[in-house]
Amino acid sequence: MSKHWVNPLKDPQDKRLPRIAGPSGMVIFGVTGDLARRKLLPAIYDLANRGLLPAGFALVGFGRRDWSKADFEDYVHEAVRAGARTEYRANVWERLAEGMHFVSGNFDDDAAFDALAQQLADLDASRGTAGNWAFYLSVPPNFFDDVVHQLDRSEMARGSDGSWRRVIIEKPFGHDQATARDLNRVVNSVFPEDSVFRIDHYLGKETVQNIMALRFANQLFDPLWNANFVDHVQITMAEDIGLGGRAGYYDGIGAARDVIQNHLLQLLALVAMEEPIIYNPRELRAEKIKVLRATAPVYPLSKSTARGQYTAGWQGSERVVGLRDEDGFDPESNTETFAACTLQINSRRWAGVPFYLRTGKRLGRRVTEIAVVFKQAPHLTFDEQMTSAQGPNALVIRVQPDEGVLMRFGSKVPGSTMEVRDVNMDFAYSEAFTEESPEAYERLILDALLDENSLFPTNEEVELSWAILDPILEYWENRGKPEDYPAGTWGPESADRMMARDGRTWRRP
Numbered sequence: 001m002s003k004h005w006v007n008p009l010k011d012p013q014d015k016r017l018p019r020i021a022g023p024s025g026m027v028i029f030g031v032t033g034d035l036a037r038r039k040l041l042p043a044i045y046d047l048a049n050r051g052l053l054p055a056g057f058a059l060v061g062f063g064r065r066d067w068s069k070a071d072f073e074d075y076v077h078e079a080v081r082a083g084a085r086t087e088y089r090a091n092v093w094e095r096l097a098e099g100m101h102f103v104s105g106n107f108d109d110d111a112a113f114d115a116l117a118q119q120l121a122d123l124d125a126s127r128g129t130a131g132n133w134a135f136y137l138s139v140p141p142n143f144f145d146d147v148v149h150q151l152d153r154s155e156m157a158r159g160s161d162g163s164w165r166r167v168i169i170e171k172p173f174g175h176d177q178a179t180a181r182d183l184n185r186v187v188n189s190v191f192p193e194d195s196v197f198r199i200d201h202y203l204g205k206e207t208v209q210n211i212m213a214l215r216f217a218n219q220l221f222d223p224l225w226n227a228n229f230v231d232h233v234q235i236t237m238a239e240d241i242g243l244g245g246r247a248g249y250y251d252g253i254g255a256a257r258d259v260i261q262n263h264l265l266q267l268l269a270l271v272a273m274e275e276p277i278i279y280n281p282r283e284l285r286a287e288k289i290k291v292l293r294a295t296a297p298v299y300p301l302s303k304s305t306a307r308g309q310y311t312a313g314w315q316g317s318e319r320v321v322g323l324r325d326e327d328g329f330d331p332e333s334n335t336e337t338f339a340a341c342t343l344q345i346n347s348r349r350w351a352g353v354p355f356y357l358r359t360g361k362r363l364g365r366r367v368t369e370i371a372v373v374f375k376q377a378p379h380l381t382f383d384e385q386m387t388s389a390q391g392p393n394a395l396v397i398r399v400q401p402d403e404g405v406l407m408r409f410g411s412k413v414p415g416s417t418m419e420v421r422d423v424n425m426d427f428a429y430s431e432a433f434t435e436e437s438p439e440a441y442e443r444l445i446l447d448a449l450l451d452e453n454s455l456f457p458t459n460e461e462v463e464l465s466w467a468i469l470d471p472i473l474e475y476w477e478n479r480g481k482p483e484d485y486p487a488g489t490w491g492p493e494s495a496d497r498m499m500a501r502d503g504r505t506w507r508r509p
Contacts, residue, residue: 018052021449023130025058025099025123027116029107029147030138032063032075035170039201040138041076042083043441048096049086050438052446056127058099060119064106072102085439099127107139107146113154120156131163134197134448138170145186152190168197168448171262172253173457176473177466184459193459197448202263202368203455204440204447206429207403211270211370212279214397214405221395222275224374226349231392233271234356234371234507235264237399238363240315242487243326243337251329256307256339256469256476259359265292265465266457267399268355271370272345281454285461291345292464298342298354301475306483306495308338310362313487320362320487336482337361340495341472342502354502358495362487367509368399391422396507404428 026044028036047053061072077097081088101119105112124131133156137147148167151157159165167187174180187196202208215221224230237259243250250258269288272295276283298304311322324331338360345355374393396406407425447455457465476482483492490508499505 018050019446019450019452020052021047021054021057021446022132023054023056023128024132024134024449025060025120025127025129026134026136026445026449027060027062027120028136028138029062029143031061031102032065033138036138037079038083039439039441040136040445041079042085043439043445045076045080045084045093045096046086046439046442047446049084049089049092050442053096053449054128055095056099056129057096058101058123058127058129059096060100060116060123061102062105062112062116063102064104065102066104067102069101073097073100076100085442099123107143107150110150110153113150113156117154117156131159131161132165133159134166134168136168141172141174141183144169144183148187148190157190164195164451165191166195166197166448166451167191168199168445170199172257173198173262173462174466175253175257177463177470180459180462180466184462188459194453196459197444197453197456198458198462199441199444200262200266200455200457201440201444202399203266203457204443205399205403206438207397207399208267208270209455210405211267211397212284216275216279225372227351227353229374230350230353231373231375232354232356232502232504233268234358234373235267235271235369236357236371236507236509237263237359237368238366238490238509239359239361240363240366240488242310242320242362243323243329250337251333251335254307254335254339255337255359255361256341256473260339260341260357261465261469262457262462264357264359265295265468266461267370268295268343268357269461271372272347272350272355274349281452284454285458289458289460289464291347292461292468294346294350295343295355295468296346297468297471298344301472303501304342304498305472305475306338306340306358306492306498307336307476308360308483308485308492308494309335309481310337310360310487311484313362313489315362315488322487334476334481336476338363338482338485338491338495340491340498342498343468356499356504356506358491358506360485360491364488364490365509366401369507369509370397370399371395371507372397373504394507402428403430 028040030036103116103119120133123129135151137144157165174183269291273287273291276287309323323329323337340358343355372395376392394408398404405427408422410420411423413421483494485492
């Protein structure tokens with residue numbers, strides 16, 4: 001069986017036709033966890049429902065529970081009915097359920113992995129999966145070593161006769177650059193880098209992928225996309241929820257490690273990178289790596305960074321508790337729930353343009369956006385009074401929840417006097433396209449099965465991201481407790497002071 005399976009009935013160059021995975025199966029480690037239940041299992045059903053998985057697709061769960069095939073089917077069925085994006089169809093479910101199996105065991109259990117290897121061999125024969133298997137490690141990083149070692153020992157990590165084996169890894173990719181290197185070394189000792197797919201689910205979102213189309217398919221923006229016209233860039237990922245049941249996981253990680261190191265730095269790379277020679281994974285990754293190599297914190301860090309912890313407050317009409325009262329969180333912890341930093345890109349295109357990144361929990365609303373804010377015109381025909389209600393032009397890419405692109409510019413107010421005020425030109429995905437955007441995990445799982453790796457960070461990207469963030473984390477390490485901010489606000493006052501020192505303000509989405 002060829003490594004790159006092509007449907008002989010479809011022209012791979014015809015973009016109107018869907019890409020369908022070839023014969024294959026997936027093993028999910030940590031299948032009983034929250035991520036698998038809420039995201040992975042519904043995404044697999046949605047792919048099957050859209051006809052993007054092969055008819056003989058097999059799904060194997062591995063976990064400690066003593067489940068039969070029927071027990072596993074019931075569990076997946078419940079997850080699908082609760083979380084699937086597409087409509088439920090009994091015939092699709094029945095076909096998918098035929099290929100479901102569960103193997104009980106621990107990650108250090110040789111016999112369990114031997115049983116798993118036998119199960120895959122049986123499915124290759126009965127389902128026609130052709131020896132092509134993706135191993136999804138939906139487990140904490142401290143278990144990666146055990147799982148990868150067992151896959152190597154049992155010879156499941158190596159395909160034969162042209163078949164492939166791939167590993168899909170969930171973040172966090174390490175705790176700092178040193179641990180990320182160790183993690184990459186462990187994984188790459190068994191799986192070559194081109195068989196490793198590191199999931200950053202933000203890269204699977206339609207709006208994030210649209211950044212490249214917006215920049216490189218339109219002559220309208222490219223001439224302005226540089227330090228001659230751009231004043232600064234703000235990248236925000238705000239959540240209105242608190243830690244909830246994740247307090248134990250979150251303590252010791254914090255907002256910067258959880259979001260800035262992966263999601264926000266990947267968004268920065270897509271916004272700032274040069275145009276690839278051609279749209280393919282190799283060239284895209286090369287341009288992102290160039291940007292990350294050129295990116296560094298702005299010093300002094302006392303003025304260019306901010307961090308905080310939320311306290312009790314009002315989230316809309318609901319009174320919510322503060323971080324130190326969340327179940328399972330150490331009230332003496334210095335782990336931040338809000339993080340902001342100022343970065344610079346040392347390149348000709350972006351010299352002198354600050355990139356402001358911020359993320360936090362219990363903020364004013366849930367929103368992720370990229371705001372490219374332009375410089376004021378060097379000369380204004382209109383006097384100050386005429387333009388007092390006008391701010392700088394901006395292009396805002398909304399990643400979630402209202403996916404789209406907004407342009408802010410000045411327009412004359414109707415009337416007998418010349419008064420210029422900001423107006424918005426708004427493009428919304430939901431209004432422009434009739435087809436609903438697939439969930440990020442649908443796109444990424446399908447890409448992993450198709451060996452399409454442009455949306456998956458390489459080990460070099462991961463290590464470069466840590467190199468950018470590590471100096472900030474080390475600086476915060478010895479600075480005591482983060483500043484308090486009330487729930488429902490937009491973060492600590494230090495974040496506003498960080499911007500005010502540069503004569504700028506945060507957007508209020």
